[in-house]
Amino acid sequence: MSALRWLKLPIWLAELATSAKSFRDNPIIGSEALNRRGLHVFRKKLACDLADWRRKRLARRLSQEDVAQFEENGFILKQKLLPEAEFAAVRREIYGYSGEMREMIQGNTVTRRILLDGRTLKDMPSVDRLLRSERWQGLMHYVSSYAMEPVYYIQVILTHVDGAPDDPQTVLHMDAFHPSMKAWLFMDEVEPHKGPFTYVPGSHRADAPRLAWEKQKSLTVAKGDDRLAARGSLRIQPEELAALGLPQARPLTVPGNSLVVGDTVGFHARGRSTEPSVRVELWAYARRNPYLPWLGLDVFSLPFIRGRQVRLFWWYLDLRHCLTGRGRPGRRCDAAASPNR
Numbered sequence: 001m002s003a004l005r006w007l008k009l010p011i012w013l014a015e016l017a018t019s020a021k022s023f024r025d026n027p028i029i030g031s032e033a034l035n036r037r038g039l040h041v042f043r044k045k046l047a048c049d050l051a052d053w054r055r056k057r058l059a060r061r062l063s064q065e066d067v068a069q070f071e072e073n074g075f076i077l078k079q080k081l082l083p084e085a086e087f088a089a090v091r092r093e094i095y096g097y098s099g100e101m102r103e104m105i106q107g108n109t110v111t112r113r114i115l116l117d118g119r120t121l122k123d124m125p126s127v128d129r130l131l132r133s134e135r136w137q138g139l140m141h142y143v144s145s146y147a148m149e150p151v152y153y154i155q156v157i158l159t160h161v162d163g164a165p166d167d168p169q170t171v172l173h174m175d176a177f178h179p180s181m182k183a184w185l186f187m188d189e190v191e192p193h194k195g196p197f198t199y200v201p202g203s204h205r206a207d208a209p210r211l212a213w214e215k216q217k218s219l220t221v222a223k224g225d226d227r228l229a230a231r232g233s234l235r236i237q238p239e240e241l242a243a244l245g246l247p248q249a250r251p252l253t254v255p256g257n258s259l260v261v262g263d264t265v266g267f268h269a270r271g272r273s274t275e276p277s278v279r280v281e282l283w284a285y286a287r288r289n290p291y292l293p294w295l296g297l298d299v300f301s302l303p304f305i306r307g308r309q310v311r312l313f314w315w316y317l318d319l320r321h322c323l324t325g326r327g328r329p330g331r332r333c334d335a336a337a338s339p340n341r
Helices: 002-015 032-036 039-061 064-073 084-095 125-132 134-144 208-223 307-325
Strands: 075-078 098-106 109-115 151-158 181-188 195-197 258-263 268-270 277-285 329-334
Touching: 032 039, 032 208, 039 134, 039 208, 064 075, 075 134, 084 125, 084 277, 125 134, 134 181, 134 258, 134 277, 195 258, 258 307
Parallel strands: none
Antiparallel strands: 075 258, 098 109, 098 329, 109 151, 151 277, 181 258, 181 277, 195 268
16 A cells, blocks of 8 residues: 555645645655755745745735735735625625525634635625725735735624534634635624633744744654644644744734735734624635746636536535545534524
8 A cells, every 4th residue: 555655756745846734644744854954844835935925016006004014914804894884785685695505614613614705795786896895805915915806705703602612713823834814804893701702913024033933843844743733734723823923813802894905925823802792794715826936827716617616516516525534624504604593
C-alpha cells in the first residue's frame, strides 16, 4: 500500500502550485526535510507577495482610509454600512427566508447556512442589489486580492448546544498559509457573550517572526494530534503572540449593520459564548489559487454559472455520501433564518 501511495507523486508535486495546504495528506507539503530547507516558507512568502501585488491594483476602488485600515489590521470594519432604510430591507429579507439550509455541528456550536444564488436571490431584491453594488464588490475584491465572485450565504450560529465539547473555531487559527477572504454583515448587535468574531490585528503580515513561527510548525505538525492543524489550519495560543510582536486578539463587538471583511491568513477565532446565543449574518467566502498573477478571469462570476458551482459541489458530495458513506457538506434541514421561528 505504501508503494501504491507514491503513484500519487505527480499529483502531490502539482499541488505545490495550488492552494493545497494539508501537511498530512501531501507528504511533500508535510516533509520535515523540505520544510527545514524552506519549502513551506517559500510557498507562503510567494503567495503573500503576489496578493500584495494584486491588492495594489485593486486599491483604487477603496478609500485611502479603508486601505490603511486593512494594511494595519488585516481586516476592514465598516459600521453603519447601509442607510437605515436599506439595511432594514436587507434584514427583513434575510429574517423572512424559510427553506433549505445546510447544518454543520462543531463541538457545542451549530452553524446553519443558506446559499445565496440566483434561486434564493430572486426573492431578495435588496440583498441582491447590495451584493452587486460597486462599493460592496470593491471591498470583497480588495481583501480577497482577486476580482472574483465570492460565495454568499445567510449564516446562523447557535451556541451552547447539547452540552458538547468546545467549538474548535474558538481557538485562534489561520485558515490557510495564503491570503483569503471572509466577510460578515451582522444583522444585530454582536455582544461580548454572543461569541463575537475576534482577530489578531496585524497578523496577516508575512514578516520575519511569523515566517519563523510557521517554519517551526511545518517541521512537526504533520505527525501531531491536532487534525485541523495537520491539514493546514495552524493554531496558536494567546501566550505565543507576544513573541511574534503581535497584540492579543480583538473581539469585534459591533452594532447591527456592521461589516467586517478580513484576510483569514491572519489569526482569528469565534469568541467564546458565555451563554446560549444566536447570531445571524450575511456571510461571504473567497479563496482561490494564490499563485495566479492576474486579477480577474473568474468564470464563476459569469451570469449562467454564478452560484451554481456550490450546488454542483453539494450534489457531488451528497452522491459520494450515498455511495460510500463518507462525509457530506452539512446535513440538509428546512428552517427559517429568524431565530424566533
